[in-house]
Amino acid sequence: MSPPVLQVEGLAVRLRGEGGVAEILDDVSLSVPRGGTLGVVGESGCGKSTLLRAILGILPRGAETPRGAILFEGRDILSDRAESARGRIGFVPQDPYLSLNPVFRAGDQILEIMRRHARGSRRDHRDRLVELFRAVQLPDPVAALRKYPHQFSGGQRQRLLIAAALACDPALVVADEPTTALDVTTQREILALLRGLVTERGLSLLFVTHDLGVLASVCTEVAVLYAGRVAEAGPTRAVLDAPRHPYTRMLLACHPDRATDLAGIPGTVPAATAQPTGCRFHPRCPIVHSGCAVEAPPMVSLGEGRAVACPWHEAALA
Amino acid sequence: MTALRLLLRDRVAALGGLIVLFALVVAIFAPWIAPYPDDAFESHIMQRLRPPSAEFPFGTDNLGRDILSRVILGTRNALLVAVAVVLAAMAIGVPIGLAAGWREGWLSETLMRVTDVFLAVPQLILALALGQLIAPGIGAAMVALALTYWPFFARTVFAETRRLRSALFVDALAGIGASPARILFLHVLPNAAPAVLVRATIGMGFTILTAAILGFLGVGAAPPSPDWGLAVSEARQHLPEAWWFPTFPGLAILVLVLGFNLLGDGLRDAADPRLRRSRR
Numbered sequence: 001m002s003p004p005v006l007q008v009e010g011l012a013v014r015l016r017g018e019g020g021v022a023e024i025l026d027d028v029s030l031s032v033p034r035g036g037t038l039g040v041v042g043e044s045g046c047g048k049s050t051l052l053r054a055i056l057g058i059l060p061r062g063a064e065t066p067r068g069a070i071l072f073e074g075r076d077i078l079s080d081r082a083e084s085a086r087g088r089i090g091f092v093p094q095d096p097y098l099s100l101n102p103v104f105r106a107g108d109q110i111l112e113i114m115r116r117h118a119r120g121s122r123r124d125h126r127d128r129l130v131e132l133f134r135a136v137q138l139p140d141p142v143a144a145l146r147k148y149p150h151q152f153s154g155g156q157r158q159r160l161l162i163a164a165a166l167a168c169d170p171a172l173v174v175a176d177e178p179t180t181a182l183d184v185t186t187q188r189e190i191l192a193l194l195r196g197l198v199t200e201r202g203l204s205l206l207f208v209t210h211d212l213g214v215l216a217s218v219c220t221e222v223a224v225l226y227a228g229r230v231a232e233a234g235p236t237r238a239v240l241d242a243p244r245h246p247y248t249r250m251l252l253a254c255h256p257d258r259a260t261d262l263a264g265i266p267g268t269v270p271a272a273t274a275q276p277t278g279c280r281f282h283p284r285c286p287i288v289h290s291g292c293a294v295e296a297p298p299m300v301s302l303g304e305g306r307a308v309a310c311p312w313h314e315a316a317l318a
Numbered sequence: 319m320t321a322l323r324l325l326l327r328d329r330v331a332a333l334g335g336l337i338v339l340f341a342l343v344v345a346i347f348a349p350w351i352a353p354y355p356d357d358a359f360e361s362h363i364m365q366r367l368r369p370p371s372a373e374f375p376f377g378t379d380n381l382g383r384d385i386l387s388r389v390i391l392g393t394r395n396a397l398l399v400a401v402a403v404v405l406a407a408m409a410i411g412v413p414i415g416l417a418a419g420w421r422e423g424w425l426s427e428t429l430m431r432v433t434d435v436f437l438a439v440p441q442l443i444l445a446l447a448l449g450q451l452i453a454p455g456i457g458a459a460m461v462a463l464a465l466t467y468w469p470f471f472a473r474t475v476f477a478e479t480r481r482l483r484s485a486l487f488v489d490a491l492a493g494i495g496a497s498p499a500r501i502l503f504l505h506v507l508p509n510a511a512p513a514v515l516v517r518a519t520i521g522m523g524f525t526i527l528t529a530a531i532l533g534f535l536g537v538g539a540a541p542p543s544p545d546w547g548l549a550v551s552e553a554r555q556h557l558p559e560a561w562w563f564p565t566f567p568g569l570a571i572l573v574l575v576l577g578f579n580l581l582g583d584g585l586r587d588a589a590d591p592r593l594r595r596s597r598r
Contacts, residue, residue: 058493086494098485103508109487 004031011068022272039219047228087117090165092175096157100149107145117168132163155186227280234306244313324588331584337577352387377562388544400522406464411471419479441466449537459538478510523578
């Protein structure tokens with residue numbers, strides 16, 4: 001079996017801010033197999049976007065990574081400031097609005113990146129980009145090159161950015177909730193498109209979302225993030241069908257399609273500046289035990305690629 | 319250049335551009351265009367206050383000088399003051415706005431509060447005070463105007479920089495190792511360029527007007543310089559008989575200020591791709 005495209009090992013990210021030091025990520029480990037799709041799911045504020053930014057090398061000012069490594073194709077991109085990964089990771093952002101500079105033509109901006117990272121002449125780049133625009137089903141791909149970002153609609157802009165992410169033939173595509181800003185029908189189209197492109201081109205995909213439905217339709221593997229730590233990981237179907245971590249179980253119970261009565265999870269995600277000791281879920285956990293607040297639970301392997309960070313994963317929820 | 323083509327298609331803006339261009343040509347070739355170029359400084363007391371005629375199309379002033387010639391020669395002064403003041407104000411205001419917008423914390427706060435202080439002082443009053451402090455003259459007026467106009471640029475650029483500082487494309491640029499100066503000047507500033515351009519163009523008109531007011535109040539240009547504001551001021555004693563004396567310099571001020579304002583409006587519509595559809 002070939003090594004994973006992306007491997008995050010024990011990554012911690014801290015952010016120094018006005019309210020003290022925020023522990024945004026702590027001991028996060030996950031991996032994206034070659035040609036595989038990994039979904040990262042979690043509530044708002046659990047560190048999903050920070051994880052992506054760390055992988056992309058665009059952490060905000062004041063952020064540091066005291067521990068851990070991010071291996072891209074076997075090389076640590078934290079220590080060489082993403083040098084070896086440049087042009088090899090495509091990014092589809094959450095909000096397509098200010099992802100492109102509004103005063104330059106969309107085509108010019110993507111072509112500039114291609115000149116730097118992709119092989120071939122300017123003609124080749126242009127042809128390849130038009131090809132990509134066609135692949136992402138942008139209307140009138142040739143004219144789209146000369147349009148400004150504001151001249152596209154929301155869905156079109158997202159398609160444009162998917163094309164931009166694929167422009168340099170990346171090994172890995174990283175997507176940050178690319179469909180949350182869109183209406184349901186457009187969302188379906190974009191997801192189908194993304195899925196199609198991933199299988200067609202044999203890409204690896206790291207997909208971040210808070211929507212379990214979206215997750216199930218795109219990803220084969222899943223990692224559930226809670227307050228900056230991985231709570232549970234495994235094949236999507238298995239995790240969604242039989243969640244083991246109390247958080248995952250309650251999260252699934254919150255989904256309107258699956259729950260008979262909406263349970264909700266009492267309490268909120270802890271502030272990143274005041275993470276609870278031990279298991280970070282223990283203040284909200286229905287089956288909390290006395291040891292939970294003392295020590296962070298290690299990941300327990302369950303076989304078949306599954307792992308869960310809870311020693312009480314077999315107990316029934318109260 | 320699509321922006322230029324759009325500008326020319328916009329008739330009102332094209333008219334403004336035409337006026338400014340005309341003033342520019344007049345200013346450059348003033349000594350050759352003016353029928354009596356020596357009248358800038360010489361006086362002919364025998365032919366004072368003649369009404370407009372074939373010989374003197376705009377009439378003559380209280381010292382018998384040809385008003386047409388003095389209006390033409392005054393164009394140079396007006397434009398020079400406008401361009402110098404606006405360029406100086408931009409040179410101060412744009413970097414301050416960029417720096418204050420980019421950084422967070424005491425530097426940004428200090429810069430913007432200083433800007434606020436300058437904005438709070440009425441422009442004309444500060445110009446008058448500075449004019450008195452330094453020797454009254456066109457130089458003092460220019461310094462005073464530049465010192466009071468830069469906050470507008472700082473504010474405009476600051477707002478745009480703040481808005482874009484957290485934009486993903488800025489993060490991406492920083493991620494691939496672009497220096498702050500490069501990001502600010504090549505990628506953020508172009509976003510503010512339309513606003514700065516409009517400010518600058520309208521500022522030109524505004525500066526001409528304020529310089530004329532200062533001339534009128536005796537703080538700007540000094541006699542015998544062919545300054546428009548000064549001419550209007552000198553004409554006061556000869557009203558209402560010599561109506562032509564203040565009218566033509568006054569009209570020159572009006573037309574040139576109008577020209578700059580029309581051009582400024584047109585530039586905004588043409589240069590900002592986001593506003594492009596607004597006029598159709």
